[in-house]
Amino acid sequence: MGAGRVPVTVGLKDRFFATRKLTVDLTTPLSDADATVQSMPDTSPAKWHLAHVTWFLESFVLRDHVPQYRAFDDNFAYLFNSYYEAEGARHTRAARGLITRPSLGQILDYRTHVESAIEAHWNNLPETALQLVELGIQHEQQHQELLLTDILHLFAQNPIYPAYWPTPIIGDAAIFREDGAGWREGPWGLQSIGFEGAGFAFDCEGPRHEVYLQPFALCERTVSNAEWMYFMNDGGYSDPHLWLSDGWSWVQREGIAAPLYWQQNSDGQWLSFGLDGLRAVDLSAPVTHISLYEADAYASWANARLPTEAEWEVAAASFPSGEGHLLDRPGPVRPKVAGCSNPFGNVWQWTGSAYRPYPGFRAAAGAVGEYNGKFMSGQFVLRGGSCATPRGHVRASYRNFFYPHQRWQFTGLRLAKNV
Amino acid sequence: MGAGRVPVTVGLKDRFFATRKLTVDLTTPLSDADATVQSMPDTSPAKWHLAHVTWFLESFVLRDHVPQYRAFDDNFAYLFNSYYEAEGARHTRAARGLITRPSLGQILDYRTHVESAIEAHWNNLPETALQLVELGIQHEQQHQELLLTDILHLFAQNPIYPAYWPTPIIGDAAIFREDGAGWREGPWGLQSIGFEGAGFAFDCEGPRHEVYLQPFALCERTVSNAEWMYFMNDGGYSDPHLWLSDGWSWVQREGIAAPLYWQQNSDGQWLSFGLDGLRAVDLSAPVTHISLYEADAYASWANARLPTEAEWEVAAASFPSGEGHLLDRPGPVRPKVAGCSNPFGNVWQWTGSAYRPYPGFRAAAGAVGEYNGKFMSGQFVLRGGSCATPRGHVRASYRNFFYPHQRWQFTGLRLAKNV
Amino acid sequence: MGAGRVPVTVGLKDRFFATRKLTVDLTTPLSDADATVQSMPDTSPAKWHLAHVTWFLESFVLRDHVPQYRAFDDNFAYLFNSYYEAEGARHTRAARGLITRPSLGQILDYRTHVESAIEAHWNNLPETALQLVELGIQHEQQHQELLLTDILHLFAQNPIYPAYWPTPIIGDAAIFREDGAGWREGPWGLQSIGFEGAGFAFDCEGPRHEVYLQPFALCERTVSNAEWMYFMNDGGYSDPHLWLSDGWSWVQREGIAAPLYWQQNSDGQWLSFGLDGLRAVDLSAPVTHISLYEADAYASWANARLPTEAEWEVAAASFPSGEGHLLDRPGPVRPKVAGCSNPFGNVWQWTGSAYRPYPGFRAAAGAVGEYNGKFMSGQFVLRGGSCATPRGHVRASYRNFFYPHQRWQFTGLRLAKNV
């Protein structure tokens, strides 16, 4: 984020406290133990998320701008820094799940303490501090999504499959209308992508710049579970010609044969585990929890390809980013029937673009400059947001990024082709 | 355990409920999170210990002997079986720490449920069931010790070093009287070892059999922290000639330079972490949390050797096993000044004997036959019990066993020599 | 390679046999043992290279186009297929170094056998077969370079540091003229890149397509060893802010503190190992054997960046690709003083571009279609060729690719900046 580019918007204070409240609301079903355990090195404990976003605010807003501020606990900087080298030593990422103390209750107290201090000093916060509050909101929204996907991963390791939000099964979920999704041509030739203008954006979304695109078309909707089953039944996971070489190694080494969280019951029926528990795969919903490798293999099988991030962005630019199936409140989070042509929400869409800097990119100065730039190797860009992305967080220029084997986020795909 | 050899003793019922109560008393300081996390594959969560010993009773006493008994929860057999192949599939050992649900509270309810059922049916339990209650007591006592050592290991991973039982520092702990420990010759020639007679013993403690011993002497007390520091200062951890070859590989691969839980503060002072927190190493206490490799290297450095288990047993046979520094109640558990010549309690003593079957050993029939025999490769015998071993649990013939690199138990050493 | 696009050029036969001869000439110093051992999973034994390129010709030219052809040995398809899934099962890559038999002598016989068969049938080979001969030449040239870099890696593991081509030390090598390399602006705006026209190119080099470039400049020469030492002395390997996050993890995990094959003698002088043995680092030569991570960190330190592959290509398009410091004959292979502004030869230059398909890319049909496309994840593009690249093999559109941590090729960097 170029801190200088962040405008202090009207309604910042309300949005700040609403964001803070949503985070805590999302954790209502959590026990102290649920909030403490880490299920793999890629994920973090819920307690860590709750504390880390608070540490971010405490450090960059309060410590740096409120002279008389006293840290809630001097140990927390060590425990809850994520990866900011400029902020000093920190606890090993893979050992975050061993911190049984402080408890969930103490972390909630920490949150209240920091919020109260920000409220108390709000009127005296300088412009740069308010810009960091805006960054803190955006940052916390990202962790809201991670908190949900990390809890989902944790609960999926439990052989009794607890539901985070138990809900009745929706009656007609398995009815699938194979409605031959159409193709929509996008604008081509010399185009511009990247963020520019008013409002918040991360540093990696800019600068806006020209790109030259060949004629292309994107599918009107993302790939569905029904279509994914055709791929599986057609031997998609066992034909090396469909796969990137690294992907094929991954499939064989890990024994991958279905999306993450899918399992077959003794009748051969496919079930998927979600935040509402274990239930039959909904054929009409978009496929999710797939890796870039799987998305790419599917596209090869379908004689299509993944879109580039530039194609996705110019095609999405004409849609309102706030209208998709995004996160508004606590409650069962699952992708919905893939019917709408709005590209935002439901599932993140893998693109074929490696996550690299745009021409002219410069990381922000200071610790917050470590936010994006240093991750620009080995990862692929995802676009669009998911059902676990807080509404208001994504936009057409938003660049999410993960390694090609990762799939514990709500990741899916939209096909592209040359025309 | 040869089930047929277990006598049903007077006072069994009282001992049973006292043992069950002590387990729960030991867990009073635990939060739900503390009880859930697993800090390494060798250890288990406290919640798992609490449930596993209960599953043992539920399966072998209630399910097998009380026809109308209904399991508390059908999932628990899968979750809380440890290693009994005869009892079917079970949860992966290394993933025990991912089970955030059931909660600690639910596990405590499970305990109450099983205890009530045993109480209700006590008068109708057949002899074989009562023998399994006796085995269940012994089994639970072993897990009481593991529960404490596993919590100690977990808390030691937390950079804020929480104390399980915070206590004031005892004033004179650092005063060390180097009182030239004497040697005591043991009985040699044709001797007998192994359990025989009334009372409970595990199957691996027998049969009693003849062994021929060369003349030997054992040191009157175990090695102290002060002596261990001489070893460290004399380069004990960096001289390969003192070490077993596998031990030297371990030292180099793991970067071992002190007992487990020791650290130096910025002044160079050695601290050790215990269930009462982080405090200065007590020079007069016995060294503990050392591996067999370290014990063997120390003995080489001291121009001595480790005792064999037969030497240890014949020397210990004349001492009362119930009088050492053993576990009676909740509260700070640490080895005490090594002054007493009683060989029981304080720290487990590594012997130079591999854990192998005695002549004529036969494992018990059925699932409980998996208790000991199948572990008889690669491990060494320890004798004597520790400050975390419940009083009444050990005896002269008791054989504990661990791999030579393991050191999260309260393990120490006593020197031996030929005379 | 789009097989249909390969023209059968005048002089093909002469080039074919000259290429085959150069390969064998390069292996003159090899013993049977040298040719057999594999020093890491990324490399292959020299014997394997010699056989694999021959298997490629035997399969795709002789077996597929000469009906009466009989394979030299039926085992060789299994032993010497590299990664062509369409060609069936093959020997595990990491176990290539365990094949002590067939011997080097037998492999040289195999080469002669296949060459004789091609010569005998040359006049009857159809157009498609001749296109595959052309591909076979290009393929063998790639393996000539790998053969040299793999031998270098193997010999570097030998504590006696044998020289592949022992040579006297050149007297003035250590004289470094710091001649303030200039910047040269490249053509920007709407440009075209990718191969088009007569002559051979690999499939991944096309199709030619438009790209839009921002104004930029490239350094006139690649970074020298002298400059690299400034970076090292300035703490370049120990400042996390300079590094990509994955790069910093790699530096710490592997203990990286200098280019591959560098070591310090007891006087602190830096030596580097090459095909001519171990000698003092030549300050005026270009730095080589660095990873993308190191190249990127250096560029950050120098307040510059790596060029994109498009920038590199449009800037290089005006230079003759055959005039650089490339491989002509056996003999000591080392990068030379970095004086010339011709971008070809000496060291491969890491670009900041991920190796991904160009718009409209389609892999060739059949087994040869596995040549390039399936490797398009996780790797970065290198451009320009090195001192170990056979003359005539590279061109402006040529895309080499390796993972960002790999550095056993002759890899270096050229700085770029925005203007």
Add this chain to the structure above:
Amino acid sequence: MGAGRVPVTVGLKDRFFATRKLTVDLTTPLSDADATVQSMPDTSPAKWHLAHVTWFLESFVLRDHVPQYRAFDDNFAYLFNSYYEAEGARHTRAARGLITRPSLGQILDYRTHVESAIEAHWNNLPETALQLVELGIQHEQQHQELLLTDILHLFAQNPIYPAYWPTPIIGDAAIFREDGAGWREGPWGLQSIGFEGAGFAFDCEGPRHEVYLQPFALCERTVSNAEWMYFMNDGGYSDPHLWLSDGWSWVQREGIAAPLYWQQNSDGQWLSFGLDGLRAVDLSAPVTHISLYEADAYASWANARLPTEAEWEVAAASFPSGEGHLLDRPGPVRPKVAGCSNPFGNVWQWTGSAYRPYPGFRAAAGAVGEYNGKFMSGQFVLRGGSCATPRGHVRASYRNFFYPHQRWQFTGLRLAKNV
């Protein structure tokens, strides 16, 4: 080896040169590549064996006792020291196979050089040097066996299965006479084991000492391949109750389902690979290439057990140790029909005894003191010698030792039981 206990025997010089000659004769079929490659960390290249035993003589006989002796090559101490910490730094064990130079020819020159120097100085060698020549003979005999088993392991990795000594198949090998092997009771009560008296023995074979044995019987012959197939067909490899816990983990982790070097052809016939190539399993021959875990599981299945090393030794004491099926000359080495009741030769026999020091054991002083003692953890004792053990090398008190999962030696088993 207690150096002071080694007598200088009549005929030492002849035995020395005969041993040296046999080593080279065994390597006649080796190419330079065969002699260089290392197929797993446990094994060593043949070239390394040839050089290491020579380095042992050069260091401990020539360097230490012939003042004017000049080392053949100063690098060799670093390259060919095995594990003697007292002799300084050495090449990493797992990287021995990367040393393509010096060549096999140079190593053979090294052997000649050292032999000539010993011959030239023989008459002036002091008593201690001659004792070290005796140790050198014994040491070289051990490496003759390892050289053969290591070559066997290497060739078994080659998918074309080269025969080291190709031979015609013996016609009647598959005829198996199931001749109900008898049991033979051994001497029990107070017995003595361990070496004492004239002749050479390793330090770990002593001191001779009393042991008390319960009544026991040993099977007259070792277990045959036919019997092993009954075990396999009865599900021996898939029943966890038969296995030690560590053994069961090993079976599952490694996917073990047959002895090492066994494979099934497409007709389901079992073949085994040996130094004479791949051929049908000889049902009447003793099973070999099995681990301690497999031997122990077989014994459980057969309602028997492994003998202790003391039982084996007292039972073997009455047999001539030089009359078994042992190694005399180069040529196909395979266990023969298990008909003879002589316990020596054919296959090493796993015992149930951990390899630990005898009472009163003291390692020899100096570097040769590292020969045995430091390996006394985690390993099991094998007794009797094999078809690859040079005749004259073993005796009743001889203790061989390997880890319980290792099986690339000619290892088998003999059953024992209580009577």
